[in-house]
Amino acid sequence: xxxxxxxxxxxxxxxxxxxxxxxxxxxxxxxxxxxxxxxxxxxxxxxxxxxxxxxxxxxxxxxxxxxxxxxxxxxxxxxxxxxxxxxxxxxxxxxxxxxxxxxxxxxxxxxxxxxxxxxxxxxxxxxxxxxxxxxxxxxxxxxxxxxxxxxxxxxxxxxxxxxxxxxxxxxxxxxxxxxxxxxxxxxxxxxxxxxxxxxxxxxxxxxxxxxxxxxxxxxxxxxxxxxxxxxxxxxxxxxxxxxxxxxxxxxxxxxxxxxxxxxxxxxxxxxxxxxxxxxxxxxxxxxxxxxxxxxxxxxxxxxxxxxxxxxxxxxxxxxxxxxxxxxxxxxxxxxxxxxxxxxxxxxxxxxxxxxxxxxxxxxxxxxxxxxxxxxxxxxxxxxxxxxxxxxxxxxxxxxxxxxxxxxxxxxxxxxxxxxxxxxxxxxxxxxxxxxxxxxxxxxxxxxxxxxxxxxxxxxxxxxxxxxxxxxxxxxxxxxxx
Numbered sequence: 001x002x003x004x005x006x007x008x009x010x011x012x013x014x015x016x017x018x019x020x021x022x023x024x025x026x027x028x029x030x031x032x033x034x035x036x037x038x039x040x041x042x043x044x045x046x047x048x049x050x051x052x053x054x055x056x057x058x059x060x061x062x063x064x065x066x067x068x069x070x071x072x073x074x075x076x077x078x079x080x081x082x083x084x085x086x087x088x089x090x091x092x093x094x095x096x097x098x099x100x101x102x103x104x105x106x107x108x109x110x111x112x113x114x115x116x117x118x119x120x121x122x123x124x125x126x127x128x129x130x131x132x133x134x135x136x137x138x139x140x141x142x143x144x145x146x147x148x149x150x151x152x153x154x155x156x157x158x159x160x161x162x163x164x165x166x167x168x169x170x171x172x173x174x175x176x177x178x179x180x181x182x183x184x185x186x187x188x189x190x191x192x193x194x195x196x197x198x199x200x201x202x203x204x205x206x207x208x209x210x211x212x213x214x215x216x217x218x219x220x221x222x223x224x225x226x227x228x229x230x231x232x233x234x235x236x237x238x239x240x241x242x243x244x245x246x247x248x249x250x251x252x253x254x255x256x257x258x259x260x261x262x263x264x265x266x267x268x269x270x271x272x273x274x275x276x277x278x279x280x281x282x283x284x285x286x287x288x289x290x291x292x293x294x295x296x297x298x299x300x301x302x303x304x305x306x307x308x309x310x311x312x313x314x315x316x317x318x319x320x321x322x323x324x325x326x327x328x329x330x331x332x333x334x335x336x337x338x339x340x341x342x343x344x345x346x347x348x349x350x351x352x353x354x355x356x357x358x359x360x361x362x363x364x365x366x367x368x369x370x371x372x373x374x375x376x377x378x379x380x381x382x383x384x385x386x387x388x389x390x391x392x393x394x395x396x397x398x399x400x401x402x403x404x405x406x407x408x409x410x411x412x413x414x415x416x417x418x419x420x421x422x423x424x425x426x427x428x429x430x431x432x433x434x435x436x437x438x439x440x441x442x443x444x445x446x447x448x449x450x451x452x453x454x455x456x457x458x459x460x461x462x463x464x465x466x467x468x469x470x471x472x473x474x475x476x477x478x479x480x481x
Contacts, residue, residue, distance in 0.1 A: 034064035041073060050077050050191040066097040072104050081191060082157030084111060084121040089375040092341060096348050122337070124150045125372055128160045140167050142311075151183070161187045162196050169203065177207045340370050347383050359383060360391030360428055392429030395421050396438070403438055403445075415442045433459050433466040440475060449479045 003010050003017040003024065010017050010024060017024060037060035044053040054077055060070040075090035088111060091104035098104075111118060131146035147164040150157055161183050168180035181204045188197050343366045350358040368380045399421030401407035402414045409417070419442050425435040440455035456472040463469070 030063050034060045034067045034070065036060075037063070038067060038070045038073070041070070045073065045077060048189075048191065049193045050081060051194045053077055068094040068098040068102055068104065071097075072102075072107065075104065075107060079107075079111075080156060082124075082154045082160070084118070085125060085373045086375055087111075088341070089373045089379075092345055093348070093379070096345060096352070120153055122372065124154045124157060124160070128157070128163075131160070132163065135163065135167060140170065143167055155186065156190055158187050158191060158194065158197070162200065165200055169200065174207070177204055180204060181207050337370065337372075340366055341376065344376060344380060348379065351383055351387060356387040356390050357394060359387040363387065364427060388428040392425045392432050392435070395425040395428065396432055396435045399425060399435065400438055403442055415446055418442050431463070433463050433468045437468045437472060440472065444475060444479065453479060453481055 002008065003020060003022055006017065006020040006022070008017060008020070016022065037056045041053040041056035041060065044050075044056060054074065057070050057074040057077070060067055061074070064070075071090045071094035075087040075094070078084070078087035078090065088108065091108050094104040095102055095108065127146045127150045131143040131150065134140075134146065135143040144164065144167050147160055147167070150160040151164055154160070165180035165183045168176040168183075171177075181201070184197050184201050184204070188194070188201065191197065343362055347359050347362040347366070350356075350362060363380065363384050366380065368377055371377050371380070398407070399418045402409045402418035402421060405411060405413040419439060422435045422439045422442070425432050426439075429435075436455045436459050440452040440459075443449075443452035443455070453476065456476050459466055459468050459472040460476075
């Protein structure tokens, strides 16, 4: 293992680091616990207890965030349940903690080797989010349309399949409940202990029994050697095994119906035609009325379909724009998804090297809203909290030196440079009242009283407890306000 203080290689049995003298007993217990949870997760993953494995891996990473084996396995599980973006986030972090001899590099390269497939995964995530929003707003039909596309593209996407099954269950229709049971059985093979899947299947236990009864043969048609009950198998699997037997019973009823129609037409022609001719006028009126009603219904349906088509067309344009972004087009700040993740990785490296200024500079160029992964957003948030405030203070001090003509600006006051640095400090920390005050002073020295007043007023009105309030009020009096 490596020493947590100096990162020197130390034997696992050592109680102290030979290089820096750090006590390693507590650290060794933490590493042992992390490895124990990783081993437990590995055993759970082998029997497809993926939910339990994810919980064990998260506990392992809480003890030791640099356990790259745990991160790599967590990424593989995310990939298995259809959440490829989350998997990439874990592998990127793993590669940061262990740059050499890390299997995460192989996993990342393998996913990125097929850009079209990676693009389709990103599209499924966006469609899932759109469907989730539609379901929350009560538009279940649109949500089902989107989720069916997601599940067809990525059958292992467990959360999308669960949501689709739930919407089918909420409809209350028997055929939809059967569809829900089929979906749940498919994903139950991926994660056998997923509590949400098991709970939904329990709700559909009656559907499973009825489906089995409907597919079973009557007692009198069974051979003596056959088993009395069908095996508990998926409906699709059972139909695939006996496709011909399922279709055969429907042929004879269809022939009977056709024969009945022919006989009915013959009876109508010979017995009812005279009466029908006598009531042609009345029947024509009734037919015209029915035609008008049908036409009105068709017009209404056409209008609804037109509105739906407009909505879908708008969504297609939006998806085309998203595809352009994923293929290398610009996001809102001119960055592609790959560039954003690369920037986040560089920020992590700068933070690990204790270069908080460089960390803040890199993070300020990243549009955090462009991340699809909650893990990436969380990493960005933790790094910004750790670096922005210190970077803001350091940048402010440089701006103050430029204003006073001190430090590296000794002997020459540079108000324009001071304004540039102080505005950068406010970008890092919008509550830096010292930077606001000196920005006001710079504009006051440049004879721009309106801009100076704006910053003085902001200190007085928005930060009444600041130590700069009295000085800001004094400067406003100097300006005549």
